[in-house]
Each structure stands twice: as structure tokens, then as C-alpha cells.
Amino acid sequence: MSIESAVERLKAQFGDRCATSDAMRNQYASNEAHHASAPPDAILFPTSTDEVRQIVELCNAARCPIIAQGAGTSLEGHTVPVRGGISLDMSRMNAVLAVHTEDMDAVVQPGVTRRQLNEDLRATGLFFPVDPGADASMGGMAATRASGTNAVRYGTMRECVMACEAVLADGRIIRAGSRARKSSAGYDLCKLLVGSEGTLGIMTELTVKLFGQPEAVSSAVCGFETIEGAVDAVIATIQMGIPVARIEFLDELQLRAVNAYSKLDLPERPTLFLEFHGSEAGVEEQAARFGEIAADHGGLGFNWATLEEDRNRLWRARHDAYYGVKAMWPGRKGYITDSCVPISKLAEAILETKAEVAESGLIAPMVGHVGDGNFHLAIMIDTDDPAEVAAAERLSHSIAERSLRLGGTVTGEHGVGMGKIKYMEAEHGAGYGVMAEIKRTLDPNNILNPGKLVSLN
Numbered sequence: 001m002s003i004e005s006a007v008e009r010l011k012a013q014f015g016d017r018c019a020t021s022d023a024m025r026n027q028y029a030s031n032e033a034h035h036a037s038a039p040p041d042a043i044l045f046p047t048s049t050d051e052v053r054q055i056v057e058l059c060n061a062a063r064c065p066i067i068a069q070g071a072g073t074s075l076e077g078h079t080v081p082v083r084g085g086i087s088l089d090m091s092r093m094n095a096v097l098a099v100h101t102e103d104m105d106a107v108v109q110p111g112v113t114r115r116q117l118n119e120d121l122r123a124t125g126l127f128f129p130v131d132p133g134a135d136a137s138m139g140g141m142a143a144t145r146a147s148g149t150n151a152v153r154y155g156t157m158r159e160c161v162m163a164c165e166a167v168l169a170d171g172r173i174i175r176a177g178s179r180a181r182k183s184s185a186g187y188d189l190c191k192l193l194v195g196s197e198g199t200l201g202i203m204t205e206l207t208v209k210l211f212g213q214p215e216a217v218s219s220a221v222c223g224f225e226t227i228e229g230a231v232d233a234v235i236a237t238i239q240m241g242i243p244v245a246r247i248e249f250l251d252e253l254q255l256r257a258v259n260a261y262s263k264l265d266l267p268e269r270p271t272l273f274l275e276f277h278g279s280e281a282g283v284e285e286q287a288a289r290f291g292e293i294a295a296d297h298g299g300l301g302f303n304w305a306t307l308e309e310d311r312n313r314l315w316r317a318r319h320d321a322y323y324g325v326k327a328m329w330p331g332r333k334g335y336i337t338d339s340c341v342p343i344s345k346l347a348e349a350i351l352e353t354k355a356e357v358a359e360s361g362l363i364a365p366m367v368g369h370v371g372d373g374n375f376h377l378a379i380m381i382d383t384d385d386p387a388e389v390a391a392a393e394r395l396s397h398s399i400a401e402r403s404l405r406l407g408g409t410v411t412g413e414h415g416v417g418m419g420k421i422k423y424m425e426a427e428h429g430a431g432y433g434v435m436a437e438i439k440r441t442l443d444p445n446n447i448l449n450p451g452k453l454v455s456l457n
Contacts (some may be wrong), residue, residue: 070140091171340412
């Protein structure tokens with residue numbers, strides 16, 4: 001059976017939930033970042049696990065690529081259908097199936113977004129903490145092992161996904177993990193699927209860990225005289241065990257874009273955005289201890305936000321950092337980097353990167369989830385200028401090599417996709433070959449998101 005025949009059969013079965021117009025195909029041809037676009041042959045909108053199974057079985061028989069997609073906010077080309085085939089839009093599988101308040105977990109379909117889940121949880125006193133910034137879908141977040149601003153205290157999707165249901169490449173439906181908080185029962189297939197970027201199976205249900213909403217929350221912005229001072233303050237905070245919930249770094253160029261886009265008037269200098277969670281007394285103690293550390297490292301005082309609307313405005317400004325950059329340099333595309341190093345190497349990594357940016361002459365604001373050693377550049381490039389694109393590629397390559405040299409990883413949270421695949425052997429060595437063996441075993445026809453994460457050619 002050819003791909004064309006498979007698409008015709010799917011159109012007959014799914015009707016208007018199988019889209020093949022040029023406008024729709026172009027809409028699913030790219031993502032937020034700089035990677036080249038490639039349209040799928042068709043877009044399907046399943047509404048149940050059994051429909052996903054039927055689609056996968058047909059695609060496997062036709063050797064037709066199938067690429068699962070959530071909210072489409074990925075930054076490494078994960079959902080670009082580089083070999084055509086079917087884009088499987090999971091957005092209509094968006095039900096919160098169960099909330100177990102006593103056990104502090106929830107069961108959701110993959111199309112549920114993080115904001116939707118937290119809105120559903122509002123009356124329970126619980127919340128889901130993983131916050132990558134964009135209103136990403138739970139399935140996409142699990143597939144890329146996302147993290148974000150809260151990871152320093154609450155962990156990433158790796159820690160927060162307890163169980164999942166998935167459709168494998170041959171149509172088998174499996175359940176991996178359980179609602180128990182721990183298990184010693186066999187291989188951890190759930191954790192294998194989390195972070196697999198849709199290359200081993202398509203997740204159709206997730207059980208996720210929830211947390212109690214803190215009694216008190218306080219947010220603050222603290223500017224520093226130097227980047228080194230800001231980063232050293234972060235390192236000292238983590239090493240002293242202060243349980244800060246969020247600690248984000250923005251350089252002076254990023255602050256300029258944030259001020260303009262979000263209508264703030266923060267001083268344009270290296271700055272930390274922070275948030276403290278706990279009891280009233282605990283939050284006050286955490287803030288006081290951090291204040292002492294900041295003062296020792298050139299901190300220039302705090303702007304505090306304790307009212308919920310003020311805190312939300314502050315963190316929305318942080319989350320809108322990339323949109324602020326796009327607005328400040330219109331017509332340019334973001335070439336996003338994603339470096340994560342051991343916390344003790346963070347200052348070295350950031351300072352070397354900033355020096356290299358200055359030497360390159362590129363526009364490259366920096367942000368970072370620095371509490372866990374993760375930072376990003378948004379290199380704003382004119383994609384029609386080959387010299388500028390080449391310079392951005394050299395800078396990105398240098399950052400990746402530096403991350404590995406310092407004992408880190410080339411992607412702390414954005415995932416591999418097609419953007420970081422060239423570094424996988426250098427990072428994993430012989431382990432990368434084992435990943436390829438797993439892929440061949442579970443997906444021998446290479447239909448699940450081919451060309452991403454693991455290259456089988």
C-alpha cells in the first residue's frame with residue numbers, strides 16, 4: 001500500500017477530521033524555531049486511543065510516517081514532517097479524565113494543556129508545576145521531557161509523569177507505570193517513553209503527579225552589577241539548600257526586550273526573577289537568606305510582588321521573553337540554543353558564551369532556568385543572509401561543545417528533534433547505538449517521527 005492510498009483510506013474513514021488542503025498542510029510544516037519546513041501529506045485529528053491505534057496500524061502497513069503533535073510550540077523541529085506522512089494532531093483528545101485529590105495525581109489525555117489542567121485543579125488546592133512557558137500540551141511536554149521555571153523545586157516531566165498509555169508502531173496498546181509513588185517491577189517503560197519524542201510510541205493518556213498549592217507565594221526581581229555576580233548568587237543559593245521555587249536569569253539585552261513588550265520599567269542590567277513558596281514564615285526566611293547572598297554578590301535591591309495579579313504579570317513578562325525579542329527585532333527568526341551544565345560550571349559557561357556573542361556581533365539575548373544550570377540564547381537572524389545564518393550555526397555549535405566539555409548536555413529541556421541529533425553520539429557514546437537498537441526493535445519500519453532523535457537512515 002502506498003502513502004497516497006493510505007491517505008485516501010484515512011479520508012474515507014475520518015471525513016473532515018482528515019485534512020489535506022495546502023493551507024492546512026503548510027500550517028503543520030514548521031514550528032516556532034528556525035528549522036526548514038516540510039509539509040505532511042495529511043493531518044488527522046483523533047479523539048480516542050482506539051482511533052490512534054487504527055491510524056497507526058494503517059500507517060505501519062503502508063510504511064507511512066506518522067508524527068504526533070501537541071500545541072506545536074517545540075523548538076527543535078520535533079514535529080516537522082521531514083519525510084511527509086501524517087501529522088497526528090492530538091488536540092481533540094483534551095479531557096481531564098480523573099483527579100485523585102487524596103493521592104495527589106491526575107489522569108489526562110495528551111491534548112490537555114498545562115493551563116487547562118491547572119484551571120481544572122483550581123478548587124482542589126492542588127496544582128501541576130511543570131511550566132515551560134508556552135501553554136504546551138501534556139503529551140508534547142511528556143514527549144520532550146519538558147521542564148521550565150519550576151523545575152528547580154518540583155522537577156521536570158521525567159519526575160512528574162507516573163504512568164502512561166501508549167500506542168506502539170505495530171498498533172499494540174500498552175500501559176506503563178502506575179499510580180503508586182514507587183515501584184521495583186521491571187524495566188521502567190514509562191520513563192523510556194517520556195522524552196522519546198514520539199519515536200517509540202504515541203502517548204494517549206498520562207498520569208501525572210500533583211502538588212499542594214503553597215500557603216504563601218512571593219515573587220521578586222533583583223538586578224546585579226555583573227553577570228558573574230548574578231550567576232554566583234544562584235550557585236550559592238542552590239548550594240546552601242534554600243528551596244527557591246523559581247530562579248530565572250535575564251541579561252541586559254533580554255531585559256530591554258521584556259520592558260518594551262510587557263510595559264515594564266526594570267533597570268536594564270543582569271537580573272534574576274525569583275519566586276518563593278511555603279508558609280508565611282518560611283517564605284520570609286527564604287527571601288531574607290537570599291537577600292544576604294545577593295548583597296554579597298553585587299545585588300542592587302529587590303522589586304517585590306506579593307499580590308497574585310502582580311506576580312502573574314511579572315511571570316507572564318518572563319514567559320513572553322521570546323515574543324518580546326521577536327517584537328524588538330521584527331523580520332528575524334530565533335535560532336534558539338539550549339545548554340545545561342553542572343551548577344558549579346554555570347558561571348564559566350555563561351561568561352564564555354557572552355564573550356563569544358560579543359565577538360560574533362550577533363543579536364543574542366540570554367535567558368536561563370539557572371537554578372538547574374540551564375540557559376538559552378535567542379540568536380535573532382535574518383534567514384535570507386547566509387553569512388548571518390552561518391555565524392549563528394558556529395555560535396550554537398560552540399555552545400554545544402562547551403556544554404559537553406563541562407560535563408553537561410546539549411539540550412536541557414527542548415529535546416533533540418532534528419536540531420540536536422548531530423550531537424547525540426558525542427554526548428552518549430556507545431549508548432547512542434543502544435538507543436538505535438531500541439528504536440529498531442519497537443519501530444522496525446521507522447514510521448514514528450522518522451529523522452528525529454535517533455537516525456536510522
